[in-house]
Each structure stands twice: as C-alpha cells, then as structure tokens.
Amino acid sequence: MAVFGGRRRDDNPALPPGQHLTESFPVLSAGPTPSINTEDWEFFIHTETGQTHRWKWDQFLDLPSEDITVDIHCVTSWSKLGTGWRGVSLDTLFAEVETGFDFVMAHSYGGYTTNLPLDEILDGQAWIAYEYDGDGLDPEHGGPARLLVPHLYFWKSAKWVRGLVMQSEDNPGFWEEYGYHVHGDPWREERYA
Amino acid sequence: MSNTVPGWLTGTLTRAHPLTAAARSITLAIPNWPGNDAGQHVDLRLTSPDGYQAVRSYSIASAGPGEEIELAIDRLPDGEVSPFLVDELELGDTVELRGPLGGWFVWRPEQTQPVQLIAGGSGVVPFMAMARTHASASSSVPMQLLYSLRTPDDAFFRDELSLLSATARTTWHYTRTVPPGWSRTAGRLTAEDLRSDTLSPERAPLTYVCGPTGFVETVSRSLTSLGHAPDTIRTERFGGN
Numbered sequence: 001m002a003v004f005g006g007r008r009r010d011d012n013p014a015l016p017p018g019q020h021l022t023e024s025f026p027v028l029s030a031g032p033t034p035s036i037n038t039e040d041w042e043f044f045i046h047t048e049t050g051q052t053h054r055w056k057w058d059q060f061l062d063l064p065s066e067d068i069t070v071d072i073h074c075v076t077s078w079s080k081l082g083t084g085w086r087g088v089s090l091d092t093l094f095a096e097v098e099t100g101f102d103f104v105m106a107h108s109y110g111g112y113t114t115n116l117p118l119d120e121i122l123d124g125q126a127w128i129a130y131e132y133d134g135d136g137l138d139p140e141h142g143g144p145a146r147l148l149v150p151h152l153y154f155w156k157s158a159k160w161v162r163g164l165v166m167q168s169e170d171n172p173g174f175w176e177e178y179g180y181h182v183h184g185d186p187w188r189e190e191r192y193a
Numbered sequence: 194m195s196n197t198v199p200g201w202l203t204g205t206l207t208r209a210h211p212l213t214a215a216a217r218s219i220t221l222a223i224p225n226w227p228g229n230d231a232g233q234h235v236d237l238r239l240t241s242p243d244g245y246q247a248v249r250s251y252s253i254a255s256a257g258p259g260e261e262i263e264l265a266i267d268r269l270p271d272g273e274v275s276p277f278l279v280d281e282l283e284l285g286d287t288v289e290l291r292g293p294l295g296g297w298f299v300w301r302p303e304q305t306q307p308v309q310l311i312a313g314g315s316g317v318v319p320f321m322a323m324a325r326t327h328a329s330a331s332s333s334v335p336m337q338l339l340y341s342l343r344t345p346d347d348a349f350f351r352d353e354l355s356l357l358s359a360t361a362r363t364t365w366h367y368t369r370t371v372p373p374g375w376s377r378t379a380g381r382l383t384a385e386d387l388r389s390d391t392l393s394p395e396r397a398p399l400t401y402v403c404g405p406t407g408f409v410e411t412v413s414r415s416l417t418s419l420g421h422a423p424d425t426i427r428t429e430r431f432g433g434n
Contacts (some may be wrong), residue, residue: 004239006247007273015309016427018238018248020273027406027430030297032423077248084296110423140410178296179197192197192294 014071014081024077025141030174033139033162034110041144042129044163047099053145055093057144060128063088067100068127070150072157073186085148087129090100101166105173106147109160114173115182116149116156118166125151141180153191198227201238201289206282212349216267216315217279223260223290231256231322232299232401232429234293235264239274249274249350252357252403252429253293254350256322257329262290267315298401298429302330306399309392310338310361310410313404314381317342317349319429320403324354324361335398336361337389341382341408344370345363382408384415394420403429 015021038057045053055063068085104121106114120126129148130137137143142159149156155175176182181190204221212218229235233256238248255263268279281289300308300323308327310320320338323353327336342348342364354363367379368388392398400421402412409430 002243002277002283002286004247004277004281006239006241006245018246020247027409029428029430031428032417032426033410035424076250140406176298179294192291 015079016039016073017189018191019077019186020074020080022080023064025071025080025083026040026074026076026078027140028074028155029140029159030112031110035106035139036109036144036160038144039190041162043093043145045056045093045097046163046165047097048101048168049098050164051098054094060088060145061130066127068129068150070148072150072154075153075155075180075184075191079186083109084133085127085129086131087127087145088176090126090128091124093128094099094122099166101168103167103170104164105167105171106158106161107163107165108158109162112158112160112174114147114156114158115167115170115176116152117170117183120152121149125149152187153181156184173191195415196227197292197294198225201291202226204237204262204285204290206284206286206288209282210263213347215279215347216265216349218254218263218265219282219289220255220263221290222260223262226260226262226290227293228258229253229256229262229293229322230254230299230301231326232319233293233295233322235262235290235294237264237274237278238289238291239277240289247274250294252318252322254318254321254325256326265315265318265321269412278317298427300326300336300401300404302326302332304399305334307335307392307396308337309398309400310336311387311391311400311402311404312338312340313402313408313412314342315349316345316402316404316408316429316431318403320401321350321353323401324357328357328360332360335392335396337392338363339366339382339387340364341366341368341404343368345372366390382412382415387412387415388419391416393421398425400426401429402426404431406430410419 126149130145147158204223208220
C-alpha cells in the first residue's frame with residue numbers, strides 16, 4: 001500500500017479546513033472574460049422601491065477608498081493569504097440607500113450572478129475593488145472592478161460586477177444554482193449544497 | 194444532472210495505465226457513486242498517517258451510470274497530490290472522493306446544438322467524457338474536438354480519440370514540436386487556426402474551452418472576435434497547483 005506523506009503541512013491557523021496555500025492567483029470563471037470600457041462602466045444599487053443609485057467610473061473613483069489586505073479562499077481549495085486590494089467599501093455605497101430587504105443579488109457584466117445576505121456585506125466586510133497589488137485590476141481577475149467579500153468563498157466576490165439588486169429572499173445565483181452552497185463560509189466548509 | 198453525494202465516498206484503485214511520461218489514467222471503484230454527467234469533476238482527498246489531509250479537484254474522464262470513474266492525472270512538477278497519484282498509488286489502495294460536482298461545464302445527450310470542444314493540454318479530460326458519451330448515446334449532434342498540445346508525446350487518449358473520430362473528429366494542433374511530416378508548423382493557436390478548425394458562428398455551436406488560464410483567455414477572446422456570442426462559450430480553467 002502506498003502511504004501518502006504530504007509535504008505542505010499547511011497548518012497555518014489562517015487556513016480554513018480543506019484549503020491549501022497558493023502563491024499564484026488562479027482564475028475560475030464560466031465564460032469568456034468580458035471587455036469593459038471604463039467610459040461605459042457604471043455600478044448600480046437597485047432597491048424594492050424602484051429606486052436605482054448609479055455611479056459612473058469617475059464618480060466611483062471620487063468616493064473614499066481604502067487599502068484592504070485580506071486572505072482569500074477559493075472553493076476549489078486554494079487560499080492566498082495577505083492579498084492587497086484598493087476599493088470602495090459597500091458601507092460608502094449603501095450610505096444613501098434605503099431598503100427593507102435583507103438580501104442582494106450581485107450582477108456582473110457577462111451575466112454572472114451571486115447572492116449575498118445584506119448584513120454580510122456591510123460593516124467593513126465587503127468592497128468594490130479596482131486595484132490589486134498596487135495596479136489596476138486585470139480583466140481576467142475581474143477588472144475594471146469586482147466585488148470583494150473575503151470572508152466567504154471567492155466565487156461570492158463577483159468579477160466584473162455591475163450592480164446589486166435588493167431581494168426579499170436569498171434566491172440563489174449562478175454557481176449556487178449549479179450546486180454550490182447558498183452561503184459559502186470557508187470556516188464551516190460550506191462548499192456544496 | 195447527477196447530484197453531489199453528501200460527505201466523502203471511498204474509491205479503490207482497480208485499474209491504472211500511463212497516458213504519457215507525466216500522466217496516468219486511474220480507474221476507481223466507488224460504492225454508492227450515483228453516476229455522473231460528462232464534464233463533471235470530483236474532489237479527491239488523501240490522508241497521511243498523522244491525519245494531515247490534502248484535497249484537489251479533478252475532471253472525470255468517464256461519464257454515465259455505474260460505480261466506477263476514470264481520472265487522468267497530470268503530474269505537476271511542484272505538486273503535492275498529483276505525483277502521489279501518478280507515481281505511487283497502487284491497485285487496491287483507497288482514496289476519498291466527493292462528488293460529482295459542477296453542472297455548468299457539462300454536455301448531455303439531450304442537447305441539440307452542434308458542439309465544438311477546444312482543449313489545451315490536460316484540459317482534454319472532460320472532453321473525453323463528452324466524446325465517449327456522444328458515441329455511446331449514438332448522438333447525431335455534430336461534435337468535434339480541437340486538441341492543442343505541446344508535442345505529440347503529450348497526447349492523452351490518442352488511440353481512443355482516433356477511434357472516436359468516426360463520430361467526433363479530433364483536429365490536432367502542436368505548439369512546440371510537430372510529428373514528422375506534419376503539414377503545419379508548431380505554434381500557439383491563432384484566431385486563424387480557430388477560424389479554419391472550429392465550427393463557425395453560422396453553425397450556432399456551443400463551444401467548450403478547457404485548459405490553462407492563458408490558453409482559455411486567448412482562445413475565448415479569439416472566439417468572440419470571430420463572432421461567437423459570449424454566452425455560447427463555456428470555459429473551464431485549471432485552478433491552482
């Protein structure tokens with residue numbers, strides 16, 4: 001019988017169960033990378049009253065931004081620790097938004113969607129990120145801007161994000177429809193439904 | 194769609210053979226495996242005697258009902274799990290498996306659109322499952338594969354792909370070294386290669402692309418420039434190491 005030794009021994013306490021460290025930055029997406037011109041880009045938040053809050057690229061860049069250093073965890077089992085981003089907190093974007101709904105559906109250019117509870121993207125837990133490692137975000141990593149929700153598996157951090165639509169129920173998004181967990185907490189290994 | 198079985202199943206290695214100098218086909222018998230669709234994948238978990246565990250995802254080269262699956266493992270030079278599976282795992286040894294996983298990058302016999310498959314390197318694995326399913330279902334839907342690889346020695350499943358060419362033709366493309374007498378020179382897939390060797394947008398195909406990230410990025414960008422609608426292109430990339 002062959003005995004598996006394993007050599008990584010990723011016993012780093014920052015690593016959730018079933019994850020291993022990677023130095024690279026793998027890509028996971030369902031279709032071609034959309035090409036998005038920042039002149040045409042906008043980000044919106046749409047609420048149940050029919051109100052839509054919109055930001056053009058220049059308006060978005062004028063918002064207060066933050067440097068964010070976080071660990072990211074992909075459901076395919078790689079984790080990358082201490083990644084550096086710059087982006088706008090969703091607290092800033094939601095400052096003027098009134099809603100009674102408790103969930104959001106994030107929509108991306110290209111058609112991708114993912115669902116999130118509102119109380120997990122506020123209070124300093126989520127950003128719209130537009131720089132990675134000091135440079136503009138590459139299209140294959142979600143540029144010009146992506147959602148960044150590092151405490152959930154990384155499929156929740158929708159690339160090429162274009163807006164959030166408030167929803168009354170936690171309706172599943174794209175990967176969630178295809179069997180991924182509706183919530184996606186890496187520390188509880190919420191990988192698959 | 195075959196649904197994921199909750200928890201971990203035990204798979205026993207029942208057959209194995211080398212695919213290339215760096216890759217191995219392993220067939221695992223898995224009691225209670227529910228069968229899988231062509232293109233689905235599985236998580237494989239190894240546990241060392243001291244309890245340390247490592248998990249990796251692999252595409253499944255087989256499809257359909259039955260309690261056996263075939264995986265095609267490429268040994269990554271700096272890998273932790275793949276060298277063990279390629280060089281050490283012995284017949285009768287067991288591993289743990291979770292799956293089947295994924296419902297997007299799959300092909301089912303009831304689909305009616307023409308199908309173009311484009312593989313880079315070991316990205317051919319899910320397409321083996323699709324071509325086998327296409328043949329066993331006697332599907333009349335056009336299906337063809339464009340298989341890009343570094344050298345002739347890197348081919349997975351060459352003989353079987355040749356046999357399957359009666360129903361799903363394979364076009365071979367080499368990026369580094371071509372076989373003797375090959376009419377084309379080695380080089381990366383270009384938009385012109387894709388135009389001449391894949392189903393055109395007029396045929397309204399569903400195009401699946403699988404391979405390393407750079408390959409998938411380049412190919413899918415070229416496909417959209419040739420006029421394929423982005424929502425007719427499904428991609429899968431190798432993640433991590």
